[in-house]
Amino acid sequence: MAGRLEGKTAVVTGGGAGIGRVIAQKLSAEGADIAVADVNEAEETRALVEANGRRFLGAKVDVSDEDQVNAFAAEVHEALGPVDIVVNNAAIAMLKDLDSTSFEQWKNLFAINVDGYFLVTKAFVQDLKDSAAGRVINMSSSSYWEAPPMFLAYVSAKGAVNGFTHALATDLARWDITVNALGPSVVRTPTTLRELNDEFFAHHAQLQNLKREQTPEDVANLVAFLVSDEAGFITGQVHLIDGGLIRR
Template identity: 55%
Template sequence: MAGRLAGRTAVVTGGSTGIGQEIARRLAADGADIAVADVSPADETRELVTATGRRFFSDKVDVSDEDAITGFAARVRGELGFADILVNNAAVVLPADLDHVTYEAWRRTFAVNVDGPFLASKAFLPDLKRSGSGRIINITSSSYWTAPPPFVSYISAKGALNGLTSVLAANLAVHDITVNGVAAGLVRTAAAVENTDEAFFEQAVHIQDIKRVEMPHDVSGVVAFLASDDAAFITGQIVVADGGSTRR
């Protein structure tokens, strides 16, 4: 088997489309078998992964449901073996400023974007402890620092995810598990296009040092590095991949 992730199994939540799909494809290209948890079918992701020669498993899972994610972890073990890499990518974006955001939308955003990574990390912790090179990678957002007003619940949740990343890194280093985040900028995905407009992308490019729209592969390459042995001494970090719009 070729590739720097050969012999490893990676779990990607929210891997049926967008950034998650590209992360699954990239990790497979680097040699990992892939399991995807998503509320939507992952048939297209399956094709991309199996085209690399890697094994693939997916299931319909709401990551905010503890029983669902625990059951999914057991099924992954049965299909692909123990997981070595967990990418917490599943997220919802429900745009609204404080005047208009509902408590229901606020809670749903936190349930998926914060409770989901917490529950998945708990569910796959036995696997990651066994691995000897366990990796948790949380997909967060550089909007935490730029804070555009219409995304009050989303940005607040990403801030909480940054905190979870830090404390899990401190907790799990004793087990040789690294925990890092990747803070993406505005990435052109179907979901981003649905929730914004072209002027929003133009504004993002304007404040970036790199003058082009960010694409999913700009995120997946960073994830692949953090999942590899090359990043074995990096933990508790939020790696900002936003074209220089925050320059942190």
């Protein structure tokens, strides 16, 4: 049986590991060909995608570098053709307060977590306009509402992602492109494990209505729905997927 994304091509940034890898695997299982931009190799992701019988392109890309992003877009077009889905997932985290955050650290986090979303979306926006069902997914975080201590730059950047999502959904609506963001709770990934320990994950799970750790599969399942034709009337939203951590 054909998947919901049969014949589609998706770009997943930060798809070499963590949530991005699982998103790439899930979208390929639904029938999409996958292009991954990551600062690291994405060979494990390649194996998962190709095991689902889909085409794969992986490239080492710094999403905050416009030239690298545009070169990646050219590679994708040559290897896979036009793109229907953009998943902006690449991000870094930093556990610091105002006093301990330098301006360079602040700018670097925003360059990857915000500028990268702008640059990647811009590089593929004509494809999205030409697609019969263009989709953009931006990775936000429940931390924007929770605002935990020592996450100043990260929370601030996610606020910018939410604003970008709302405004972009308006700008792209006349082409029937949907733009949505996801706000997961804490998920064990190579990025989060650099800053957080087991005690933090256990404590955080107890703050949720659902007393278990969130998995990358929880996030990937929602992404697959939002980029499908079934979600064609959902746009401009930040979808909390956090086990009931934020109740609003």
